[in-house]
Amino acid sequence: MTVPVLSVRNLRVEFVTRRGTLRAIDGVSFDIAKGEVLGVVGESGAGKSVTGLAAIGLIDPPGRISGGEILLSGMRIDNLPPEDMRRIRGKRIGMIFQDPLTSLNPLYRVGEQIVETIRTHLNLSEQAARKRAIDLLAEVGIPAPEKRIDAYPHEFSGGMRQRVVIALAICAEPELIIADEPTTALDVSVQAQIISLIKRLGRDHGTAVMLVTHDMGVIAETSDRVAVMYSGRIAEIGPVGDVVRNPLHPYAKGLMGAIPTLAGDDKRLVQIPGSMPRLSAIPPGCSFNPRCGFAFDRCRIERPEPIRHGAQSVACHLFDASAKDSAA
Amino acid sequence: MLAFTLRRALQAIGVMIAVGIIAFSMFRFAGDPVNQIVGIDTPAAEREQVRKSLGLDDPVPVQFVRYFANAVQFKFGISYQFRQPVASLLMERMPATLELATVATILAMVFGILMGVYTALRRETLLAKTFQAVSLIGISLPTFLIGILLIYLFAVTLGWLPSFGRGEVVKIGWWSTGLLTVSGLKAIIMPAITLGLFQMTLIMRLVRAEMLEVLRTDYIRFARARGLTTRAIHFGHALKNTLVPVITVAGLQFGSVIAFAIITETVFQWPGMGLMFVQAVQSVDIPIMAAYLLMVSLIFVTINLVVDILYTIVDPRLRSTVSRAH
Amino acid sequence: MTDAAVPRPAEASTKASRGTGWLRRALDSDIFYSFSRSRMTMIAAVITALFFLLAIFASVLAVQNPFDPAQLQLMNSRISPLWTADGQSPFLLGTDEQGRDVLSAILYGLRISLTVGVLGMLFAGTLGITLGLIAGYVGGAVDSVIMRIADVQLTFPAILIALMVNGIAKSILGNKLDPMSMLTVLVLAIGLSSWVQYARTVRGSVMVEKSKDYVAAAQLIGLPAPKIMLRHVLPNAMGPVLVIATINLALAILTEATLSFLGAGMPETMPSLGTLIRIGNNYLFAGEWWIVAFPGIALAGLILSINLLGDWLRDALNPKLR
Numbered sequence: 011m012t013v014p015v016l017s018v019r020n021l022r023v024e025f026v027t028r029r030g031t032l033r034a035i036d037g038v039s040f041d042i043a044k045g046e047v048l049g050v051v052g053e054s055g056a057g058k059s060v061t062g063l064a065a066i067g068l069i070d071p072p073g074r075i076s077g078g079e080i081l082l083s084g085m086r087i088d089n090l091p092p093e094d095m096r097r098i099r100g101k102r103i104g105m106i107f108q109d110p111l112t113s114l115n116p117l118y119r120v121g122e123q124i125v126e127t128i129r130t131h132l133n134l135s136e137q138a139a140r141k142r143a144i145d146l147l148a149e150v151g152i153p154a155p156e157k158r159i160d161a162y163p164h165e166f167s168g169g170m171r172q173r174v175v176i177a178l179a180i181c182a183e184p185e186l187i188i189a190d191e192p193t194t195a196l197d198v199s200v201q202a203q204i205i206s207l208i209k210r211l212g213r214d215h216g217t218a219v220m221l222v223t224h225d226m227g228v229i230a231e232t233s234d235r236v237a238v239m240y241s242g243r244i245a246e247i248g249p250v251g252d253v254v255r256n257p258l259h260p261y262a263k264g265l266m267g268a269i270p271t272l273a274g275d276d277k278r279l280v281q282i283p284g285s286m287p288r289l290s291a292i293p294p295g296c297s298f299n300p301r302c303g304f305a306f307d308r309c310r311i312e313r314p315e316p317i318r319h320g321a322q323s324v325a326c327h328l329f330d331a332s333a334k335d336s337a338a
Numbered sequence: 339m340l341a342f343t344l345r346r347a348l349q350a351i352g353v354m355i356a357v358g359i360i361a362f363s364m365f366r367f368a369g370d371p372v373n374q375i376v377g378i379d380t381p382a383a384e385r386e387q388v389r390k391s392l393g394l395d396d397p398v399p400v401q402f403v404r405y406f407a408n409a410v411q412f413k414f415g416i417s418y419q420f421r422q423p424v425a426s427l428l429m430e431r432m433p434a435t436l437e438l439a440t441v442a443t444i445l446a447m448v449f450g451i452l453m454g455v456y457t458a459l460r461r462e463t464l465l466a467k468t469f470q471a472v473s474l475i476g477i478s479l480p481t482f483l484i485g486i487l488l489i490y491l492f493a494v495t496l497g498w499l500p501s502f503g504r505g506e507v508v509k510i511g512w513w514s515t516g517l518l519t520v521s522g523l524k525a526i527i528m529p530a531i532t533l534g535l536f537q538m539t540l541i542m543r544l545v546r547a548e549m550l551e552v553l554r555t556d557y558i559r560f561a562r563a564r565g566l567t568t569r570a571i572h573f574g575h576a577l578k579n580t581l582v583p584v585i586t587v588a589g590l591q592f593g594s595v596i597a598f599a600i601i602t603e604t605v606f607q608w609p610g611m612g613l614m615f616v617q618a619v620q621s622v623d624i625p626i627m628a629a630y631l632l633m634v635s636l637i638f639v640t641i642n643l644v645v646d647i648l649y650t651i652v653d654p655r656l657r658s659t660v661s662r663a664h
Numbered sequence: 665m666t667d668a669a670v671p672r673p674a675e676a677s678t679k680a681s682r683g684t685g686w687l688r689r690a691l692d693s694d695i696f697y698s699f700s701r702s703r704m705t706m707i708a709a710v711i712t713a714l715f716f717l718l719a720i721f722a723s724v725l726a727v728q729n730p731f732d733p734a735q736l737q738l739m740n741s742r743i744s745p746l747w748t749a750d751g752q753s754p755f756l757l758g759t760d761e762q763g764r765d766v767l768s769a770i771l772y773g774l775r776i777s778l779t780v781g782v783l784g785m786l787f788a789g790t791l792g793i794t795l796g797l798i799a800g801y802v803g804g805a806v807d808s809v810i811m812r813i814a815d816v817q818l819t820f821p822a823i824l825i826a827l828m829v830n831g832i833a834k835s836i837l838g839n840k841l842d843p844m845s846m847l848t849v850l851v852l853a854i855g856l857s858s859w860v861q862y863a864r865t866v867r868g869s870v871m872v873e874k875s876k877d878y879v880a881a882a883q884l885i886g887l888p889a890p891k892i893m894l895r896h897v898l899p900n901a902m903g904p905v906l907v908i909a910t911i912n913l914a915l916a917i918l919t920e921a922t923l924s925f926l927g928a929g930m931p932e933t934m935p936s937l938g939t940l941i942r943i944g945n946n947y948l949f950a951g952e953w954w955i956v957a958f959p960g961i962a963l964a965g966l967i968l969s970i971n972l973l974g975d976w977l978r979d980a981l982n983p984k985l986r
Contacts, residue, residue, distance in 0.1 A: 356816060357816075478964065480967070486948065601925075619928045
C-alpha cells in the first residue's frame with residue numbers, strides 16, 4: 011500500500027476567545043492519495059477552510075491545533091518548527107485562495123511575484139526563474155506569457171488572475187495543492203475553466219488536490235472522493251459517485267437533495283430545515299440532531315463515530331449495525 | 339497622467355485664489371494699508387490723499403486683482419513694525435524655517451517608520467509597549483513644553499547645546515545655511531527634535547496601524563502560503579504597501595511642520611518666518627500676517643501637488659487607471 | 665488621514681443606529697475585556713474630574729487671589745517650593761517674580777484654561793454640528809461649499825488658523841484688549857479652527873440616515889426640516905460626536921495654552937496655564953525652574969488624561985477601530 015500524500019488523523023483545532031475556547035475542528039481524519047482530488051464540502055463555518063489552513067500550517071493565534079496529527083507523505087508536519095514549515099509551504103504544498111483579486115500584491119508585477127517564489131524554493135538564477143515563470147504562465151493558459159509577465163495584477167481579469175495564483179501555487183511542483191473555494195469569486199463562465207485547469211494540472215503532475223468548496227456541482231465534476239463536513243466534523247466521506255448518488259448521512263442526503271437536476275423536473279428541491287449551530291452552542295451528541303428528521307434518543311446523547319459502509323464512511327447512529335440489532 | 343496633473347494643478351490654483359481673497363480681505367479691511375505709509379498723527383486730509391494715490395477708492399474687485407498681481411510678484415506691501423518690504427523680510431527668514439522643517443521631517447520619518455514597523459511586528463515586547471506609551475505622551479505633551487524641557491536639560495543644566503538662535507550661518511547666494519558650521523548643527527538639534535517629535539509619533543502610529551492592516555490582507559496570507567521568508571513578507575511586501583499612504587501623509591505633514599515651526603521657533607528664538615509671524619500677530623502687523631498666510635499656503639499647495647504626482651508613480655494601479663482614463 | 669483618530673462616519677453611525685442599547689453593549693464587552701486598560705482610564709477619569717474640581721473651588725483652595733495685586737507682596741517673590749531649603753509656608757510650590765503663589769496661580773489658571781477649553785469646544789461643536797447637518801441634509805451646492813471650506817481648512821493646522829483669527833480680531837477690536845474680551849476672542853479662534861471634524865462626521869451620518877425610510881416618513885407627515893434633523897437624525901450621530909468632543913476638548917485646551925504661550929492669548933493680569941508657562945520660561949535660566957515646571961506638569965497632566973478618556977471612549981463606542 012502506498013503512503014498517502016496527505017494524511018490527517020483525528021485533527022482538532024481550537025480558537026481561544028475571550029468567551030471561552032471554541033472547537034472549530036473536532037476529530038477530523040482523512041487521506042488524500044497521489045493524483046487524487048478530494049472535495050471537501052459543507053456550509054460556511056463547517057470547518058472546511060480551517061482544515062485546509064491547518065494542513066498548510068497557517069492557523070494563526072488565537073487559533074491552534076490542539077490535537078491529532080497531519081502527515082505529508084508519511085512525515086509528520088503539524089509539530090514542525092515555523093521555519094521548517096515555511097520551507098514546506100509553497101514547495102511541497104501549494105495553496106490557492108478564494109479571491110484572486112486580493113491574493114496578489116498590487117504593487118508588484120506578477121513576474122516579480124512568481125520569480126520571488128521560485129527563487130525562495132528552488133536554487134535557480136534570476137534568468138532561469140524568469141524562464142520558468144513564463145513556462146508556468148503558459149501552462150496555466152495565459153496568452154502571450156512573455157509579455158504578460160511584466161504586467162501588474164490589476165491589469166488581469168479575475169479569471170486570469172486566478173490562473174496567475176495557480177501558477178504561483180504550482181511553481182515549485184508541490185505534492186499537494188489546497189484550493190480554498192478557488193472559483194467562488196469568479197464568474198460562472200470562468201469557473202468551469204479554472205476547475206478543469208486544476209483538474210488537468212493534478213492529473214499531469216500527479217499532484218494530490220484538496221478542493222474546498224460549498225458547491226456540490228464543482229465537487230461532482232472534479233473530485234475522486236468527497237468529504238461532507240458539518241460543524242467541525244466529517245459527516246460522510248467516500249467516492250464521489252457513491253456519495254452523490256447514494257448519500258447515507260441525513261445531512262448529506264439533504265445536501266444532495268438541494269442540488270437541482272435537469273432530469274428531476276417535477277420534484278421539489280429538498281431543503282434542510284434550520285441552520286448549522288454556532289461553534290459556541292454545539293448541541294451534545296450528534297451536532298446535526300436538532301435538524302435531523304431521523305434523530306432518536308441516542309443521537310441526543312452520544313456522539314457518532316465514523317462507521318464503514320461499503321466504500322463510504324459515515325458518522326451516524328442509523329448505520330451502527332450492532333446498535334440497530336440491539337434496538338430491534 | 340498629464341490631464342490628472344493638470345486637474346490637480348487647477349485645484350491648487352483654486353485654493354490659492356481662495357486664500358488670496360482671505361489675505362486680501364485681511365490686508366484691506368482688517369488692517370488699513372494707509373497706516374503703512376503715514377504716521378499715527380497724520381491729519382485726515384493727508385490720509386485721504388494717500389488713500390487716493392494707493393487706489394484704495396477703486397472698486398474692491400479692481401483692488402483685489404491689483405493685490406493679487408502684486409502678490410504673484412512677491413510684493414506684499416510694507417511691514418508696519420519694520421517699515422520694510424514684507425517680501426524681503428520673509429525671504430531673509432525663509433531658509434531658517436525650511437532647514438528646520440526639513441531636518442525635523444527627516445528625523446520624524448526615519449524614527450517614525452523604524453518605530454512603527456517595530457511596534458507592529460513585535461507587538462508584545464516591552465520595547466514596543468514603551469514606544470506606544472511614549473507616542474501617547476508625545477501626542478499629548480504640548481510642543482512648547484517639550485522645547486522648554488530640552489532647554490532646561492541640555493542648555494541650562496548640562497550646557498551641551500545652545501538654547502536659542504541658529505548659530506553661525508554661511509551664505510550661499512541669498513540662502514543662508516546653518517548646516518555647514520559646527521555651531522549651526524549644534525543649534526538645530528534641539529529645535530529639530532522638538533518640532534519633529536509630534537510628526538514622529540504620528541508617523542509611528544500610522545505606520546503601525548497600516549502595517550497591521552496590510553499584514554491581515556489576503557496577499558500577505560497568500561505570500562505566507564507561498565512559503566516566502568518572514569523577512570521578505572515583512573520588508574518586501576508589507577512595508578512597501580504600508581509606505582504608500584505613509585508617504586502621502588508625511589508629505590502632507592511637511593506643510594504642517596512649517597506651520598508648527600511657529601511654536602518651536604518662538605521657544606528657541608529661531609530666526610525664521612514663524613517667529614516673525616508670531617511677532618506680527620502680537621503687534622498686529624497685518625501685511626506680514628497676510629503675506630505669511632500666502633507663502634505658507636503656496637508651500638502647502640505645492641507639496642500637495644507633488645505628493646499627488648508621487649503617489650501615482652509609486653502605486654501602479656493609480657498610474658494605469660489614470661493613463662487609461664485619458 | 666487626519667481623521668485616523670476619529671471613527672469613520674459611516675461605520676460609526678451604522679453602529680449607533682443598530683439600537684438604543686449601544687452604550688450598554690459597549691460597557692458589557694469592552695471595559696471588562698481589558699481591565700488593565702480600563703484601570704488606566706479610571707485613573708484618567710479621576711484626574712480629569714480632580715482638575716475640574718480644583719478649578720471650580722480655586723478660590724476656596726488658593727492661599728491668595730493671584731489676580732488681586734493688593735494681595736501680592738514683592739518680599740515674597742521667587743521663593744522656592746516648600747520642600748527645598750529656602751521654602752516658606754504657605755507657598756507649597758513656591759512663588760514667582762511678583763510674589764504670586766505658584767499653586768494659587770495654577771488653580772486660577774486652570775479655571776481660565778478649562779473655561780476657554782470648554783467654551784471653545786462647545787462653540788466648535790455647535791458650529792460644526794450645525795454646518796454638518798445643513799450640508800448633509802440640504803446637499804447640493806450648499807453641501808459642496810461647506811465641505812470645500814472644510815477641506816481647505818483641514819490642510820492648515822488649527823494653531824495657524826487660531827493665530828490668524830486672533831490677529832484679525834485684535835486688529836479690528838484694537839490691540840489692547842481687556843482679559844474678558846481676550847477670552848472671547850480665544851473661544852472664537854478655537855471654535856473657528858476646529859469645527860471641521862464635527863461637520864464631516866455629522867454630515868456623514870446624515871447622509872446615511874437621510875436615505876432611510878423613517879426620514880422620508882417624517883417628511884411625508886410634514887415635519888419641518890430642522891425638527892427632523894435635530895430629533896431624528898442627530899441622535900444617531902451622537903456617539904462619534906462625543907468622541908470628537910472629548911478629543912477636541914484636549915485640543916482646545918492645548919490651542920489656548922499655545923496661543924497664550926506665544927503671547928497671543930490671555931494677558932499676564934489674568935493668566936491661563938499657557939501664560940504662566942510663558943512667564944515662567946523667562947526664569948528658567950536663573951534656575952527658578954518651579955515657576956514653569958508646575959504649570960507645565962498641570963497642563964500636560966490635564967491634556968493627557970482627557971486624551972486617554974477620549975481614546976477609551978472611541979474604543980468603547982467602536983471596538984472595530986482598535
